[in-house]
Amino acid sequence: MRILIAMLMMAATASPLMAQDLSADATLNALVKQTDGNQGLVQEYTKQDGTFKVGSVGFNAAATGAKTYLNVSAAGLGSGEESGELSLNMGTLAIKASENTMYHRQPYIKTGMIANGTFYINTNEKITDDRWNNGKYNTANVMDESFKRTESDMSVSYTCPKTGDYSMHVGQWEEKENGDAATKSSGKVMQTYVDRSHKLLDLGFDAKLGDHGAVAYDYTQGSFSDDAAGVLISTTASFYWQKAKAPAFRMDMHGLAFRSQPLKGYSVTGSVMSRTREALVSGYKMGSYTATLGAAHRFGEKLAVTVKGYGRTETITENDNFWFMNSVKNSIPSSTKQGETSQPDKTNFTGEFMAKYDLSDKLGFSLGYKLDHNYNRHAGTEIFTASQTYIDGGYVAANTQYNEFARKSTKNIYTAGANIRLPMDAELGLGYKAVRANKAMFESLPTTSDEYNADFYMPIKGSLSFIGSAMAMNGKNEKSNHTNSNDHQNSYLAGLEWNNEKYNAGANYAFDQTSSHSDAYYAGYSPWGAAYVVTNPPVRVLGELYQYKNDTIGLHASAKLGSECVLMGDSSYTRSLAKSPVLINFADGYVTDTEPSDIRMVNSGLNLKYSPKGKNLSADLGVRRAQWNDKLNSENSGWVNSASLSLSTKF
Amino acid sequence: MKLKNFDCIVAALAALVVCAGAASAQQAATYVGSDTCVACHSEQAAAYNKSLHGKTIPLVKKIAADKACETCHGAGSLHAAAAGDKTNPGFATIKNPAKQKGSDASAVCFTCHNQKKVMLWDTGTHAAKGLTCNTCHSVHNGNGSKNLKKDVNALCYDCHKGKKAEMSLPSHHPLQEGKMTCTGCHNPHGGALGNLNGETVNETCYKCHSDKAGPYAHEHAPVAENCGNCHKPHGSANQNLLKQAQPYLCLRCHKSEHSVPVMPSSRSGFSNKVLDLVKRNCYDCHKDIHGSDSSAGFGH
Numbered sequence: 001m002r003i004l005i006a007m008l009m010m011a012a013t014a015s016p017l018m019a020q021d022l023s024a025d026a027t028l029n030a031l032v033k034q035t036d037g038n039q040g041l042v043q044e045y046t047k048q049d050g051t052f053k054v055g056s057v058g059f060n061a062a063a064t065g066a067k068t069y070l071n072v073s074a075a076g077l078g079s080g081e082e083s084g085e086l087s088l089n090m091g092t093l094a095i096k097a098s099e100n101t102m103y104h105r106q107p108y109i110k111t112g113m114i115a116n117g118t119f120y121i122n123t124n125e126k127i128t129d130d131r132w133n134n135g136k137y138n139t140a141n142v143m144d145e146s147f148k149r150t151e152s153d154m155s156v157s158y159t160c161p162k163t164g165d166y167s168m169h170v171g172q173w174e175e176k177e178n179g180d181a182a183t184k185s186s187g188k189v190m191q192t193y194v195d196r197s198h199k200l201l202d203l204g205f206d207a208k209l210g211d212h213g214a215v216a217y218d219y220t221q222g223s224f225s226d227d228a229a230g231v232l233i234s235t236t237a238s239f240y241w242q243k244a245k246a247p248a249f250r251m252d253m254h255g256l257a258f259r260s261q262p263l264k265g266y267s268v269t270g271s272v273m274s275r276t277r278e279a280l281v282s283g284y285k286m287g288s289y290t291a292t293l294g295a296a297h298r299f300g301e302k303l304a305v306t307v308k309g310y311g312r313t314e315t316i317t318e319n320d321n322f323w324f325m326n327s328v329k330n331s332i333p334s335s336t337k338q339g340e341t342s343q344p345d346k347t348n349f350t351g352e353f354m355a356k357y358d359l360s361d362k363l364g365f366s367l368g369y370k371l372d373h374n375y376n377r378h379a380g381t382e383i384f385t386a387s388q389t390y391i392d393g394g395y396v397a398a399n400t401q402y403n404e405f406a407r408k409s410t411k412n413i414y415t416a417g418a419n420i421r422l423p424m425d426a427e428l429g430l431g432y433k434a435v436r437a438n439k440a441m442f443e444s445l446p447t448t449s450d451e452y453n454a455d456f457y458m459p460i461k462g463s464l465s466f467i468g469s470a471m472a473m474n475g476k477n478e479k480s481n482h483t484n485s486n487d488h489q490n491s492y493l494a495g496l497e498w499n500n501e502k503y504n505a506g507a508n509y510a511f512d513q514t515s516s517h518s519d520a521y522y523a524g525y526s527p528w529g530a531a532y533v534v535t536n537p538p539v540r541v542l543g544e545l546y547q548y549k550n551d552t553i554g555l556h557a558s559a560k561l562g563s564e565c566v567l568m569g570d571s572s573y574t575r576s577l578a579k580s581p582v583l584i585n586f587a588d589g590y591v592t593d594t595e596p597s598d599i600r601m602v603n604s605g606l607n608l609k610y611s612p613k614g615k616n617l618s619a620d621l622g623v624r625r626a627q628w629n630d631k632l633n634s635e636n637s638g639w640v641n642s643a644s645l646s647l648s649t650k651f
Numbered sequence: 652m653k654l655k656n657f658d659c660i661v662a663a664l665a666a667l668v669v670c671a672g673a674a675s676a677q678q679a680a681t682y683v684g685s686d687t688c689v690a691c692h693s694e695q696a697a698a699y700n701k702s703l704h705g706k707t708i709p710l711v712k713k714i715a716a717d718k719a720c721e722t723c724h725g726a727g728s729l730h731a732a733a734a735g736d737k738t739n740p741g742f743a744t745i746k747n748p749a750k751q752k753g754s755d756a757s758a759v760c761f762t763c764h765n766q767k768k769v770m771l772w773d774t775g776t777h778a779a780k781g782l783t784c785n786t787c788h789s790v791h792n793g794n795g796s797k798n799l800k801k802d803v804n805a806l807c808y809d810c811h812k813g814k815k816a817e818m819s820l821p822s823h824h825p826l827q828e829g830k831m832t833c834t835g836c837h838n839p840h841g842g843a844l845g846n847l848n849g850e851t852v853n854e855t856c857y858k859c860h861s862d863k864a865g866p867y868a869h870e871h872a873p874v875a876e877n878c879g880n881c882h883k884p885h886g887s888a889n890q891n892l893l894k895q896a897q898p899y900l901c902l903r904c905h906k907s908e909h910s911v912p913v914m915p916s917s918r919s920g921f922s923n924k925v926l927d928l929v930k931r932n933c934y935d936c937h938k939d940i941h942g943s944d945s946s947a948g949f950g951h
Contacts, residue, residue, distance in 0.1 A: 041821070089703070102825065206765040207765065214765040214770065216770055247944055249861075249864060249865075251864075257767050257771060258770065259761070259772075261758055261761070265753065267773035267774065269773055269774045271770070277865075278866075279868075279944070281944065282866075284866040284868055286865070288850075290843055290850040290851075292843045294774030296774045296779070298752065298755070304753055304781070306778070307774075310843065316866055322868060322944075343870055344872060356780065356781055358781075441873075441876060442880060444880075444903035469812060469813065483904075485903055491813060493816060510813070518902070518903045522902070546896070548889075550816075550820055552819050552820075576820060578889065580899050597888070601819075601821060
């Protein structure tokens with residue numbers, strides 16, 4: 001809001017002084033909403049709810065002079081979700097500023113499960129009393145938590161007036177998040193606080209080097225802080241853990257990039273970057289260096305070749321002096337522990353080759369190869385299990401790393417594609433991508449994957465056209481038989497579009513199905529006692545299937561009604577089905593089960609725009625309905641109806 | 652129509668006068684000034700003059716107003732002398748960046764644009780696929796401060812149609828709500844790694860999700876390696892943009908962990924069965940899964 005006000009003041013001051021030509025329009029908005037049910041999902045990114053009534057103001061003003069250009073706009077003033085933008089250019093000096101606000105709802109999403117065809121909501125998720133909320137928000141409605149996010153950006157750039165070839169800039173970007181969120185711990189649901197701030201200060205310059213080259217440098221300093229009050233989270237009534245705040249850090253980054261076109265059709269680019277981020281409480285420090293070098297060359301009109309290299313190292317400098325409280329019991333530290341002292345340090349090198357060959361206007365090919373090599377120093381020394389663990393018919397000793405993070409992983413990625421212009425102006429694009437790795441970075445990732453895709457476009461008749469695309473992917477981790485992990489994806493998309501001078505209409509449909517199989521190990525041990533390791537060896541369930549399917553249908557149409565009215569409508573429907581495997585523990589044995597999820601989303605609207613000829617007034621009347629329907633758990637469902645009227649006038 | 656033809660003839664004559672004595676197409680073209688260009692291309696000139704591009708670039712880059720057109724299109728004497736006759740060799744001597752390929756097209760824009768964000772364009776993914784600046788920008792008719800042909804998201808969705816469908820799934824970033832654009836994460840001009848704004852996937856995410864950046868005293872290795880190991884940033888059927896629902900997502904790496912609490916239950920009592928769900932989601936207890944300064948198990 002501060003930047004927004006500064007922008008308005010700057011605009012108000014600058015425009016009359018410089019303007020030879022002023023234009024402006026203002027909009028007055030009225031909005032009425034009717035809501036029901038859980039708004040956390042149907043209106044995830046806005047706070048306007050209930051019987052919400054709001055009047056807000058927006059405007060757009062431009063002032064142009066012989067040597068100046070000023071544009072300032074704002075929307076939603078008075079609604080609590082304002083946005084604004086300013087662009088002022090006075091030849092060698094340019095100022096840009098913007099501010100956007102948004103609410104992000106963080107409600108408690110209730111869980112439940114299907115048993116014998118009946119859905120049972122999880123009644124054991126208790127919304128806690130004030131004890132769990134430090135006595136502060138004992139009336140908290142955890143179904144209606146949200147925080148406000150404000151993003152502001154401002155930059156000033158100055159170009160050397162002598163040649164125009166050298167510029168420098170200074171800028172500040174800031175993000176603030178403030179409010180509440182629902183959180184859950186072992187069935188206890190409570191309110192937690194959000195109060196974060198992230199700021200980036202940027203200083204840099206760019207310069208043209210001769211006729212065919214340029215260089216740019218940036219220094220960025222960042223700072224992050226989490227000032228939210230601590231919340232006590234409990235696993236039992238007598239055992240309190242304090243929710244950790246996100247660590248405050250300071251970040252410094254230097255970046256240099258250059259390009260050169262020494263010969264016609266030949267380009268070279270490169271960049272180097274260093275970044276450090278130091279956690280201010282723990283003293284842990286991340287340092288990274290990144291470098292890229294690329295070259296592109298066009299051989300005549302038909303063949304273009306690009307080669308690129310990317311290298312990066314990331315090192316964590318541990319602070320051996322950092323000890324933390326293991327837990328807090330009745331506010332008394334129960335013990336202290338040292339942070340990890342051998343975090344993985346990462347090195348990544350990527351080499352890439354891309355070629356594009358246009359045989360003719362009707363046929364083109366592309367080929368690509370990418371080598372992606374990763375080396376993780378210290379990987380494998382990290383302790384993932386604090387207790388003895390039963391795995392694959394044997395026991396892994398306590399404090400032994402098992403969940404493998406590959407020390408070395410090399411991927412070879414091959415791509416091929418073709419673009420074909422068919423009769424009747426139809427276009428067909430075909431693509432293939434293969435990944436072959438010697439080792440997956442993590443167990444769940446594939447070492448082998450093949451992806452096929454096709455895109456098709458065809459003008460059918462006159463102003464009617466069709467688009468379609470299909471994609472299929474199969475991936476498998478062939479280098480490990482611990483989980484026999486594999487993934488599959490199929491997606492299809494089709495659309496029709498029709499346009500003429502008065503009418504426009506379109507329809508599209510998208511289908512996406514993703515599935516994966518993985519052996520899963522359940523109930524291996526309990527963190528509360530090593531006894532379970534012996535009495536309760538893990539249950540290995542082969543080929544557990546996870547699957548989701550999404551269908552999305554979209555419709556839109558518009559019609560010019562006479563010369564002054566336009567009627568527009570749009571509607572989208574999404575059906576999202578998922579099946580997730582679980583293992584249920586009964587006293588007399590385990591039962592594998594699948595937990596379904598079935599979400600239906602509808603969003604439809606109708607707008608009538610009226611712009612009378614010869615008048616500086618226009619009106620926009622709109623109605624909209626959005627619905628989120630959880631077919632299994634109505635606790636998450638909600639809908640919102642809204643009606644809006646906007647009146648705009650030009651000055 | 653007749654008037655337009657007449658204008659062209661006048662322009663051609665003017666160019667001939669300017670180029671008197673050097674009218675042969677074999678000779679190098681010379682600058683004729685914008686007035687000559689406008690005589691035939693008045694619509695383009697009017698749109699250009701109204702745009703932010705037209706108002707600011709000549710001022711900043713010290714381009715004389717009468718050379719505005721030829722700064723990008725090259726010297727126009729021979730083109731003007733051809734007077735619209737495409738068979739005249741001089742006609743094709745004018746540069747049209749919208750029809751040029753590869754670095755020839757970008758070289759025109761790089762005459763003025765030196766910003767760091769466009770520096771890696773020539774070797775970027777889009778350029779390698781044959782796109783040019785004019786694929787997305789319209790110098791004469793573009794909108795807003797970026798001279799884009801459409802709104803950012805609509806422009807990207809023209810080619811990346813599958814991403815538009817993903818953005819309509821239950822869990823998504825606020826693009827369809829108008830609170831974010833594709834350029835919030837992507838640099839379409841080419842970044843150090845693909846078309847991302849940051850030099851890694853994680854550094855891209857950390858700009859807004861800075862509470863996950865750490866470094867932590869206990870890093871969760873797949874988190875520190877790539878956010879995309881667990882999340883689908885363009886949209887998901889699962890909460891929090893997760894690739895799969897819990898506990899399955901976690902169990903794909905974590906073998907033999909305690910995904911099911913050990914507690915007395917019975918097959919006959921479904922209410923007891925529901926009790927098992929208390930700890931079904933790993934995140935319920937492992938709250939600090941993105942990293943922790945206080946627990947190797949990310950529990951608190």
